[in-house]
Amino acid sequence: MSILGRVADLFHAKTNKLLNALEDPNDTLDLSYEKMLTGLQETKRHLADVVAQQKSLERQIGNADAEVAGAEGDARLAVQADRDDLARAALVHRQRAVDNRTTLQSALDAITPQIAKLADYQQRLEDRIERFRTQKDTMKASYAAAQAQVKVTQSLTGVGDKLSGVGDSMRRAEDKMLGMRDKADAMDSLMQQGLLNDPTDNRSATQKELADLRDTHLVDAQLEQLKADLKATPALSAPAATPQISQDKTDKS
Known part of the structure; x- marks a missing residue:
């Protein structure tokens, strides 16, 4: 040809x-x-x-x-x-x-x-x-x-034009959500380790640790005092019996 x-x-x-x-x-x-x-x-x-x-x-x-x-x-x-x-x-x-x-x-x-x-x-x-x-x-x-x-x-x-990018959008949103959650967990861990501080708290890491220790000791002391108070309080006695009328008083009447 x-x-x-x-x-x-x-x-x-x-x-x-x-x-x-x-x-x-x-x-x-x-x-x-x-x-x-x-x-x-x-x-x-x-x-x-x-x-x-x-x-x-x-x-x-x-x-x-x-x-x-x-x-x-x-x-x-x-x-x-x-x-x-x-x-x-x-x-x-x-x-x-x-x-x-x-x-x-x-x-x-x-x-x-x-x-x-x-x-x-x-x-x-x-x-x-x-x-x-x-x-x-x-x-x-x-x-x-x-x-x-x-x-x-x-x-x-999702084959058509209107919903063709919905799956990709959902995957991108999920990736962003997971990344944000990982970032939040990391920041929380850093705060617990003392590597990140509250800008409104001027105390040092040592001062914060001592304050937490004092608070823990105070709570433990209050708990022991409460237990001691409960042990020292006598148990409530049973109600007294109604006195009986003596036989002598009956005879006299």
Whole structure:
């Protein structure tokens, strides 16, 4: 294959790919439907023209019949008046009218089947257009449903443009959160080790350690004192029994 042939094939392939990407099935179906409607309108115009010709031929045939009848009447009147010359002229006129009618009838006989064919073609074309319209609406609905399903699936899976960076954003946010937590733990550990100080506390590390030791010793002393106080407190005695009345007092009464 020559270089020009390969270039032509490559250009044809690229063009087809571009057209397939730009082509919308809905627009293609609507365009086909419009073309079919245009064809139907043209068929109707042709049928109307042929029917008009049919009506014109029928009218001319009627005029020819009337002309033939009139020429026959004129010939009879001329014969009754012993005017053979006038009768002959009327008969010549009649024959011309008969020939004209024959020609008109031949044209009418030829056009009648065309009218029937055009009417049948129009009916079949209308039926085909109606079926195509139903198929078109069904295909457009199916395409719309499939397109919506693809968009929803892309949104759920992150394949589409709208949610394509959600996964990366979440990973970056998680990395920042973990880094911040590690930093907080490190600073807390440094504060516990005394390497980081509270800027509002002017005490040295030794003073802070001694203060904590004093606080611990004070709490321990208070705890021991509390325990000692509880041990020194006597237990509550049981309530005293009600004194009984002596027998002597009973006897005296």
